[in-house]
Amino acid sequence: MLRGSAMSNVQAVLDRVDADLEAALERLFKLLRIQSISTDPAYKTPCREAADWLVADLAELGFDASRRDTPGHPMVVAHGGEGAGKHLLFYGHYDVQPVDPLHLWNRDPFDPALEETAKGKVIRGRGSADDKGQLMTFVEACRAWKAVHGTLPGKLSILFEGEEESGSPSLVPFMEANAEELKADLALICDTGMWDRETPAITTMLRGMMGEEIIIKAADRDLHSGFYGGAAQNPIKVLSKILATLHDETGRVTLDGFYDGVHDIPAELAAQWEGLGFDAAEFLGDVNLAVPAGEANYTALEQTWSRPTCEINGITGGYSGEGFKTVLPAEARAKISCRLVWDQDPHAIRAALRKRVEDMLPPDCTAEFISYGTDTATVMSTDDPAFETARQALSEEWPKEAVFIGCGGSIPIAGHFKEVLGMDSMLIGFGQADDALHSPNEKYDLASFHHGIRSWVRVLAALA
Amino acid sequence: MLRGSAMSNVQAVLDRVDADLEAALERLFKLLRIQSISTDPAYKTPCREAADWLVADLAELGFDASRRDTPGHPMVVAHGGEGAGKHLLFYGHYDVQPVDPLHLWNRDPFDPALEETAKGKVIRGRGSADDKGQLMTFVEACRAWKAVHGTLPGKLSILFEGEEESGSPSLVPFMEANAEELKADLALICDTGMWDRETPAITTMLRGMMGEEIIIKAADRDLHSGFYGGAAQNPIKVLSKILATLHDETGRVTLDGFYDGVHDIPAELAAQWEGLGFDAAEFLGDVNLAVPAGEANYTALEQTWSRPTCEINGITGGYSGEGFKTVLPAEARAKISCRLVWDQDPHAIRAALRKRVEDMLPPDCTAEFISYGTDTATVMSTDDPAFETARQALSEEWPKEAVFIGCGGSIPIAGHFKEVLGMDSMLIGFGQADDALHSPNEKYDLASFHHGIRSWVRVLAALA
CATH class of the missing domain: 3.40.630.10 (Zn peptidases)
Structure with missing residues (x-):
């Protein structure tokens, strides 16, 4: 004063x-x-x-x-x-x-x-x-x-x-x-x-950010699922299996070393945030949701401010127009972004994500990557x-x-x-x-x- | 003669x-x-x-x-x-x-x-x-x-x-x-x-066919992953987790009752198919693949002729254009087709697929379905x-x-x-x-x- x-x-x-x-x-x-x-x-x-x-x-x-x-x-x-x-x-x-x-x-x-x-x-x-x-x-x-x-x-x-x-x-x-x-x-x-x-x-x-696009490729062209279905790799299936491993059942991200450099907020800050009177029900209710979906044991405020995320922002593969087409696509893609906190290293996390993908690739599949932003x-x-x-x-x-x-x-x-x-x-x-x-x-x-x-x-x- | x-x-x-x-x-x-x-x-x-x-x-x-x-x-x-x-x-x-x-x-x-x-x-x-x-x-x-x-x-x-x-x-x-x-x-x-x-x-x-589209919905609009990321459900993640459960590690489809009515081909037919001299390496090599990707212990010919499949023919959700957009989409969709054999009941399989989806839905998510063909x-x-x-x-x-x-x-x-x-x-x-x-x-x-x-x-x- x-x-x-x-x-x-x-x-x-x-x-x-x-x-x-x-x-x-x-x-x-x-x-x-x-x-x-x-x-x-x-x-x-x-x-x-x-x-x-x-x-x-x-x-x-x-x-x-x-x-x-x-x-x-x-x-x-x-x-x-x-x-x-x-x-x-x-x-x-x-x-x-x-x-x-x-x-x-x-x-x-x-x-x-x-x-x-x-x-x-x-x-x-x-x-x-x-x-x-x-x-x-x-x-x-x-x-x-x-x-x-x-x-x-x-x-x-x-x-x-x-x-x-x-x-x-x-x-x-x-x-x-x-x-x-x-x-x-x-x-x-x-x-x-x-x-x-x-x-x-x-x-x-x-929060910082690490953006990465994953492209899984299998056959060298789109295939007819009647002719090849059962015998040919399906990149959408492969991609889904990889994406499904990114979080465990508690919402924690499973990439190796993902939480290196992450810590809980100091007690003083926690008390201050507590005092904000943030209404998670209202925040989520605004968009017709009710239950905080992130890591268990963290408040919605922590989930959005002080905890890291690994989100799939886009996915595409095969036929997605009106009606149905029995195609086995040659490739499938996902755009992934991790929101980063504290001292997380975006480059290490990008490497861990790529390693996860490579480690899970079945025979006949290859992975390509496109890097987007890295902000700590x-x-x-x-x-x-x-x-x-x-x-x-x-x-x-x-x-x-x-x-x-x-x-x-x-x-x-x-x-x-x-x-x-x-x-x-x-x-x-x-x-x-x-x-x-x-x-x-x-x-x-x-x-x-x-x-x-x-x-x-x-x-x-x-x-x- | x-x-x-x-x-x-x-x-x-x-x-x-x-x-x-x-x-x-x-x-x-x-x-x-x-x-x-x-x-x-x-x-x-x-x-x-x-x-x-x-x-x-x-x-x-x-x-x-x-x-x-x-x-x-x-x-x-x-x-x-x-x-x-x-x-x-x-x-x-x-x-x-x-x-x-x-x-x-x-x-x-x-x-x-x-x-x-x-x-x-x-x-x-x-x-x-x-x-x-x-x-x-x-x-x-x-x-x-x-x-x-x-x-x-x-x-x-x-x-x-x-x-x-x-x-x-x-x-x-x-x-x-x-x-x-x-x-x-x-x-x-x-x-x-x-x-x-x-x-x-x-x-x-x-083979017969059962076609189904799955639509997973969460928030009532697309969300910004900075603002909501961590706290809001991501329908792509939910969909990926569901799709990842459709096959076990041997390539077998895990839907309840999926194999009801399925049996192996008679020995006589197996011998005849064996005699065809089918070259799986050439069949797959034509499209730059090498390893039959279906159920373990079945030949590529069986995988495509006499074994059922559950394939993802299309997937879409969020942003899939050039570059990056940090969106948490309101919905994600997958088109799925099962190729059916013998006496599989397409209606029972559709019901089993829907049940799998419903059983795996986390809070705040809903599923909608669109039925396509059913041919035994x-x-x-x-x-x-x-x-x-x-x-x-x-x-x-x-x-x-x-x-x-x-x-x-x-x-x-x-x-x-x-x-x-x-x-x-x-x-x-x-x-x-x-x-x-x-x-x-x-x-x-x-x-x-x-x-x-x-x-x-x-x-x-x-x-x-």
Whole structure:
């Protein structure tokens, strides 16, 4: 908690945020109107336009801001401010997902507006939550600070990416090529959500991922099951037998060494998660399920945040159209992804999966593999006092205490910051579960935007 | 073996067949030029034209022949002749498969011609082997007999179908509506092949089939594996675990009661099959396999002819396109077919399969089923002396002794004759393994056509 003059420094900025909210919304709407769909080459020009718009806006705040071209869409890099605290690097992305199917939207996705809903006012439009609305909470916090104090709140750098929604092909090469320039004391990543509408959150555990496709081949062509059935190997049968061994009857993954580097969450974190009041029945009930399906003796929250998985994401082989075809296929395929936690080594797990497949291959069958991503899990070192400082700052802004939470998905940028720049990350965001990211009618709560800006004012005052 | 006057009766007809071969080919070519593709409604008129052509040809031989319209393509029914022997019903079909891809043909598929090949002269054209060429062997045998003796060789009926290549929707209703008229002592079905180019065959065992689709459902929509992975049931995993239990490690099917009604082949038949000199290495080597994959302790011939199977013909679930998508699918599907032998009950086996699925369903999962065909196996009662008589007649025509063989596929017509008309069938045909049925460049050996006609002369003389 800040006291005395520091406190009043902050309060003046918070007042400025409140007074400037309408103008801040107007600025966000301008950015939302730019159709920066990164995956579609037809939108190359709008992507550059969004980058230029951000460079101009940051320059106005006193940042040394520049558009940095890449083989794909440009990066925006900015530096500014001075301070006794940590040098912070803020990351966000200005590109957005495609908008189809357009007919499911209640308005033009690139004509944003405030809408009144049962849960309060929302900003409707593509990118409102993912990620333009979120990244502008940070920019507006800087703007308010500058307006009140004439300076930025501390030593800040900014990295805005334009390819997050299309696989970030330029990100790591750019970070490697500009490592010295980009390295700071701590990265702030604003692409996550709150625990609920009243409870802000810092995401401290991200699962990693290992993706692999298995292709089992037998005969050199599809066979007629009347002529060959019984005598010829059936790759679907072989694949099913392999996949069926991946989990034992308790839901535990059986690959050799799979749990190397995995441990239970510390008692303190367990107690905190317990206190979240997570309702597994409601979480599963939302999608018409009832029983946590993962490892026995772990809660649904652990199963999705702190326990690893081995999931089959796709399977195909033989005839799957209408009706029936008595074919013995030449091959069958499965796409498998393991969500990883703690210190699991994705490469060792890929090797163990391949070994399982090879070990179970019957005569006449061969296996081929296609490797997809390998991201290690990211576990933030919350021992760093900055985490508790930020948690307290967030708690002052919202009705309930901020919490440390996990995230079952992967946010590769945090791993890249660690691996390429040796820099820890703090993930703070103000999204809600019903924001419809990547979907029609994406929205961002006006409260998320408004109190998100105010939250950054508090966090920056405390950290930078 | 026929002796004395019977022998000379036959020889005169065989001589007539030889002398008339060129004209017989011309007649076959006329029939082959009619584009009777039954599956494509655009060819309705040619199908009727083929039926009319056959009616006229049979009438010319003294048959009481008629085109019998159905909701689909017409049947051709004919009756004629008298005799002390069995009343025989001959079955064939005048419809053909589509011809695409047309560019893979070496000539217009409906402009038949004789071609010289490394294995002798062939009749090239759609339907040459399947089944116009085969059915005309029978018609030409009758024609030669009529030319020599002035009568048909015995009491004969004919049923030519025009929907065999499109699922025979009118066949059973037509048989049921005309059961009295169609019932004979024995059916002759000419839609099968020889053992090899020198060895004629009577197919005495046909496997039946039970087809079933299994649909496993869990969540009410596709889920993100980051958000739900670990806590939500994965239908692909559930399906794989079920499919993996269908066979034990010896290749035996584990469904309850699956082998009820199954027995090993009699020693005599086993000895005969042994004598065929079947080369499993060559059979499997043709499709780049080496090791018979079915039940241990059974030969590849038994595995495909006299042993039942449970095969997965198709599987699908989740994402199977290019790249990767971390989805937990709402459902997964498999198409399963069991090839049945002896007295296996397809309905009991369907029930056992469904029970296995239901028994293995974890919480939150449901199963749905789609039923496809159920054909019982057909095993001819070769105790009937007619089989040995026909076998000897065939043996007289070809370089090697005729053999009784099995067929791993299903020919439903034999089952229909048994079930609807209470009539046994004898399957005799002159196709070769390389006839390219259903494929581009379909052909029928000139030797199959010529000696096929002569074979029917001998078989009819012996049976009718």
